[in-house]
Amino acid sequence: MLLTLISFVVTLGILIAVHEYGHYRVAVACGIKVLKFSIGFGKPIYSWRLKNKPTEFSIGMLPLGGYVKMLDEREAPVDSSERHLAFNTQPLRSRTAVVAAGPAANLLLAVLLYAIVNWSGLQEPKAILASPVMGSLAEKAGLSGGETVQQAAFEGDELESVNSFEDLRWRLTQGALDGRDITMVLGRDGDAPGQTVRLALSTLGAPEADAELFRRIGILGPWTRPVVGEVVPGGGAEKSGLRAGDLVLRIGETAIVDGQQLREVIRTSARAPGGSGGAALIPQTWKIDRAGAPLVLQVTPELKPVNGTMVPRIEAYVGAPPEFVTVRYGLLDGLWQGAVRTWQVSLLTLRMMGKMVIGEASLKNLSGPLTIADYAGKSASLGWSSYLLFLALISVSLGVLNLLPLPVLDGGHLMYYLWEGITGRGVSDAWMDRLQRGGVAILLGMMCVALFNDVTRLLG
DSSP states (O other), X not given: OXXXXXXXXXXXXXXXXXXXXXXXXXHHHTTOOEEEEEEEEEEEEEEEEOTTOOOEEEEEEEEEEEEEEEOOTTTSOOOGXXXXXXXXXXXXXXXXXXXXXXXHHHHHHHHHHHHHHHHHOEEEEOSBBOOOOTTSHHHHTTOOSOOEEEEEEETTSOOEEOOSHHHHHHHHHHHHHHTOOEEXXXXXXXXXXXXXXXXXXXXXXXXXXXXXXXXXXXXXXXXXXXXXXXXOTXXXXXXXXXXXXXXXXXXXXXXXXXXXXXXXXHHTOOBOTTOOTTOOBOOEEEEEEEXXXXXXXXXXXXXXXXXXXXXXXXXXXXXXXXXXXXXXXXXXXXXXXHHHHHHHHHHHHHHHHHHHHTTSXXXXXXXXXXXXXXXXXXXXXXXXXXXXXXXXXXXXXXXXXHTXXXXXSHHHHHHHHXXXXXXXXXXXXXXXXXXXXHHHHHHHHHXXXXXXXXXXXXXX
């Protein structure tokens, strides 16, 4: 709980500070007098001034935002001797640069964070495929599990190396949402490229990237050895005689080749005739290898509630950890890959927002502060690399969100300036008031939906 709280505060502090500093730095560069720079709203907890600087810096009690207050005739009278320092008297290009600098700072931060992770190296699962889901695109394409994906490309693009399973999963997500088929060059780990397969992702008509999408694709995770891990005391695995380290060779007449297949066989366990709800499932005959000795056990999974659905479980960790590879880039390559990932995530974020607006994607994809806090804590517990990747993702989301053409956001002000640039005159006060009210209503609606989703996820 403490780690989650600290990670959440640090996340907000960094993202807000970088966003507001973008506004501040460009405003100062444009010769605008900045009166106050605040991280957080409400009564200041701590305030200070730099020597010979007119700006008051402060940290507010409510850390859900921040602001940069500039000298402006629309907010208070300005002395004639300082009128040239006021924001509203600046040329259009300067005002545009100041407003755009906040979101741009968040996107640049994301590039830097991705680059730092690329330079330091990240341990990721190898792109070795697990057994495909029955009836999925992967199974229909002839995949059986154990293949290493060495190269991949969307239709019409050149083949590129696949560095890890996460790299492959990202490409599959993009292809499914864009409706683009992907070609994969396969081989066994360490061998020269061999078989080529094509996944018709364009046939999925995927509105969003969720667990069901990857079941339809058929690639749920990397290949793992089908071993039994930690066993829950009193659970079905312990009752059936299973122990940690048991290698599963066969269940009934089905040969088990990897952890993913083992999980699927358990998940699709048959119920006893007429059984429902908490009724027992039909026992399965498991052939296992225990420390080199073959053994046959009768294993009976038990129905357990998972997200409101009764699912067969054996109450044990199933599958060994996957094989890992260190993905590391040089100085320029790492920076370039950081920029590419920031661009890709930005486009994906905009695409998902667009799908939600037109009803093609569920509003359940909106997340609020509770979900951010939860994931901040989880990513921090996994290590600093995972936390930096999480921070980069949220920074991209914040940058893109602020560029939306809503009047209360930076994108709304840029929309006003676009109108001014086209017509030669600013938006009238009356229209400004109407648009601000509408923007506040939309933003409050989005916040309510996001908070509702947060509570639903945490309680579910």
